[in-house]
Amino acid sequence: MHKARTNPFNTVGMHGALILYTLIALFPVFVILINSFKARKAIFREPLALPDSDSFSLIGYQTVMRQGDFLLYFQNSMIVTVASLFFILLFGAMAAFALAEYRFKGNLLMGLYLALGIMIPIRIGTVAILEMMVATGLVNTLWALILVYTAQGLPLAVFILSEFMRQVSDDLKNAGRIDGLSEYTIFFRLVLPLVRPALATVAVFNMIPIWNDLWFPLILAPAEETKTLTLGSQVFIGQFVTDWNAVLSALSMAILPVLILYVIFSRQLIRGITSGAVK
Amino acid sequence: MTALKLANVNKSFGEVQVLQDINLEVEEGEFVVFVGPSGCGKSTLLRVIAGLEDATSGEVTIDEQLVNRTPPSKRGIAMVFQTYALYPHLNVRGNMSLALKQDKQPKSVIEERVATASRMLNLEPYIDRYPSELSGGQRQRVAIGRAIVREPKLFLFDEPLSNLDAALRMNTRIEIANLHRQLGTSMIYVTHDQTEAMTLADRIVVLRHGRVEQIGSPMELYNNPTNQFVAGFLGSPSMNFFPASLVHAGDDRTIGVRPENLHLADDGVLDAEVSHVEQLGADTNVVAQIDDHQITARLFGQHFIEEGQNLRFGFNSENAYHFDSDGLRLR
Numbered sequence: 001m002h003k004a005r006t007n008p009f010n011t012v013g014m015h016g017a018l019i020l021y022t023l024i025a026l027f028p029v030f031v032i033l034i035n036s037f038k039a040r041k042a043i044f045r046e047p048l049a050l051p052d053s054d055s056f057s058l059i060g061y062q063t064v065m066r067q068g069d070f071l072l073y074f075q076n077s078m079i080v081t082v083a084s085l086f087f088i089l090l091f092g093a094m095a096a097f098a099l100a101e102y103r104f105k106g107n108l109l110m111g112l113y114l115a116l117g118i119m120i121p122i123r124i125g126t127v128a129i130l131e132m133m134v135a136t137g138l139v140n141t142l143w144a145l146i147l148v149y150t151a152q153g154l155p156l157a158v159f160i161l162s163e164f165m166r167q168v169s170d171d172l173k174n175a176g177r178i179d180g181l182s183e184y185t186i187f188f189r190l191v192l193p194l195v196r197p198a199l200a201t202v203a204v205f206n207m208i209p210i211w212n213d214l215w216f217p218l219i220l221a222p223a224e225e226t227k228t229l230t231l232g233s234q235v236f237i238g239q240f241v242t243d244w245n246a247v248l249s250a251l252s253m254a255i256l257p258v259l260i261l262y263v264i265f266s267r268q269l270i271r272g273i274t275s276g277a278v279k
Numbered sequence: 280m281t282a283l284k285l286a287n288v289n290k291s292f293g294e295v296q297v298l299q300d301i302n303l304e305v306e307e308g309e310f311v312v313f314v315g316p317s318g319c320g321k322s323t324l325l326r327v328i329a330g331l332e333d334a335t336s337g338e339v340t341i342d343e344q345l346v347n348r349t350p351p352s353k354r355g356i357a358m359v360f361q362t363y364a365l366y367p368h369l370n371v372r373g374n375m376s377l378a379l380k381q382d383k384q385p386k387s388v389i390e391e392r393v394a395t396a397s398r399m400l401n402l403e404p405y406i407d408r409y410p411s412e413l414s415g416g417q418r419q420r421v422a423i424g425r426a427i428v429r430e431p432k433l434f435l436f437d438e439p440l441s442n443l444d445a446a447l448r449m450n451t452r453i454e455i456a457n458l459h460r461q462l463g464t465s466m467i468y469v470t471h472d473q474t475e476a477m478t479l480a481d482r483i484v485v486l487r488h489g490r491v492e493q494i495g496s497p498m499e500l501y502n503n504p505t506n507q508f509v510a511g512f513l514g515s516p517s518m519n520f521f522p523a524s525l526v527h528a529g530d531d532r533t534i535g536v537r538p539e540n541l542h543l544a545d546d547g548v549l550d551a552e553v554s555h556v557e558q559l560g561a562d563t564n565v566v567a568q569i570d571d572h573q574i575t576a577r578l579f580g581q582h583f584i585e586e587g588q589n590l591r592f593g594f595n596s597e598n599a600y601h602f603d604s605d606g607l608r609l610r
Contacts (some may be wrong), residue, residue, distance in 0.1 A: 169360065171360035171364035172362075172366070174331050174360070174364070174368075175360060175425075176357070178329060178378075179377050180382060181377075189368070191367060194367070
């Protein structure tokens, strides 16, 4: 039997490098977390020290909860992110299926046109978008954000998904057609489950930028009732005084939902990333 | 009753013409095999019959009804695919019953038909398993079962044995032949394997470059090919072709002789140098060179022949086929 090459030094070296990278990546998050539980003075005296009985304080969290409607911001962010992801995946997958599956005039051109959006940042069009939102009366609604984020996410989603859709066996789709399934059933019941890893990949790539975005909430929906978490946290950052306790606490709480969503998607994500490489 | 009729069927993808003027009638209960090298259009023709591709022009008639505009599910056909194409999210029972459920058949009918089909194909122990839990042969049987339960007027097989290993291929081939005897339904079978074509078919349709080269029973095609392509395509090892000038000086025809019709003869007309010998036990294949022409002789029994040896081969003139420079048979 052939045994896989396992040099103990290689293994140690590899894991060492990965662990080091993990530590570097987690360090800022860790600093935010420990400092969010410390009193203001303690943050500046020793930023890297763990909170002890002396410096422990929940003042940041209390401020966040008291000032502004933090739960509402949280809810707004959640609605915007989840709704945008839903529309990106739904429309992206449908467009990708059409491009990959059907022969029609201008198929290639349409694919290129949709992919063009990957190269042009949507923020270039901010003024025009704002004018459109004003004209349609969508300013200061969550719909404004959902629509913009959906538009922003679609090009890459269509590009990635159509590549995966092409790999789904033609025979399977044809078998469905012969058995009398409609094109919609074939799409939702046969094809979508098979490209689940790709859907998860697209979801994760889109989720984090949407959740963290400050630009569009600030411009399109700055009203109190439509503020997102990122925009809401800005009230603690002033020109002259910044309430670091509150900022750090708000950020700590903002990490949580992303983390949860990521855990949900991550297993699929890993399969999505490696599926092209390992056949 | 004709089960299928194709009249002047053409199909092109853009500029490329894949099928040219196909005419064919399949009688009820007949087993017809489409055979040809890859890219000859045989799978496309099957897809046109199934309705998965539209014919660019021409008429497709199934069971006396023009079906050019009928969707695949309403054509009264069932298809078995090369890659099995089982629904991964359904178990064996679900895979077999889906089409009937779509067709709004009553539950009792569905159950009965699934039970009959799974008994026929020995699938009963696996009825609740998912495709991922089945072996290749079992999957192909489920795919066949899925076709049977629909009780179609016409079965379409798209290279169903290509993904199976050699031993299983032979068994499944026999199963398909038995199935045809039991059901008595017309079947159309696409393959590039001439052994499958010869053993299964009532009639073979040989295709090349999207055209029908010849239609006929296996032995008709074998004994009486109309051109050099058909002569070379059927039979294994394939027919030898060499210029007639090797035998008669100045003759510009091509002679074709099947390997089994070449024999060793001291006064044989072909003087060849042996380049390779294949001992198969029951027969011996001798590959030899005449100048730069390669010929293969299939000798019955075991012969011990060395490479590099010079041998003389002869053949009876009634076993020789003559072709002109365009490959057409001269009689």
